Amino acid sequence: MPRVKRGTSSKKRRKNLLKRTKGFLHGRNNRVRMARQALLRAMHNAFRDRRAKKRTFRSLWIIRLNAALREHGLTYSKFIPLMKKADIQLNRKMLSELAVEHPAEFEKVIEKAKKA
Numbered sequence: 001m002p003r004v005k006r007g008t009s010s011k012k013r014r015k016n017l018l019k020r021t022k023g024f025l026h027g028r029n030n031r032v033r034m035a036r037q038a039l040l041r042a043m044h045n046a047f048r049d050r051r052a053k054k055r056t057f058r059s060l061w062i063i064r065l066n067a068a069l070r071e072h073g074l075t076y077s078k079f080i081p082l083m084k085k086a087d088i089q090l091n092r093k094m095l096s097e098l099a100v101e102h103p104a105e106f107e108k109v110i111e112k113a114k115k116a
Contacts, residue, residue, distance in 0.1 A: 061096040068099035072110050085090065086116030 014032050021028060028038035043056075056077065061093040066076040074082075083090070090098075098106040 022092040058092060061092040064099060065092060068096075068103075069105065069110070072107065074110065074114075079110070081115065082113040086113045088113060 015040065017032065017035055018030060021039050023029060024035065024038050024042075028034045028099070062076060065079070068081050069076055093108070095106070096111065
């Protein structure tokens with residue numbers, strides 16, 4: 001039975017690992033053991049923060065909305081029930097975009113919500 005040499009697969013594994021840790025600091029980009037640990041931590045943080053990003057953006061939209069609404073004498077907590085009552089189904093992202101990019105249309109939305 002022929003002998004199996006595993007050098008090529010090991011080298012490929014290490015090379016792929018070091019390719020993914022390119023740009024890491026303090027030996028974590030070229031020392032295999034340190035690179036593996038750093039990559040595990042980086043992948044864990046990336047997984048967690050992809051979910052946290054959604055929460056962060058939602059809170060940003062709410063803050064922007066509240067600031068824009070206060071200029072019109074309303075608050076966010078009063079405005080959302082008015083939106084539900086008026087059956088306006090715009091999400092917070094679109095409302096904050098309207099408030100920042102198109103203030104005139106945003107005022108129309110506010111007036112329609114106040115009437116209902």
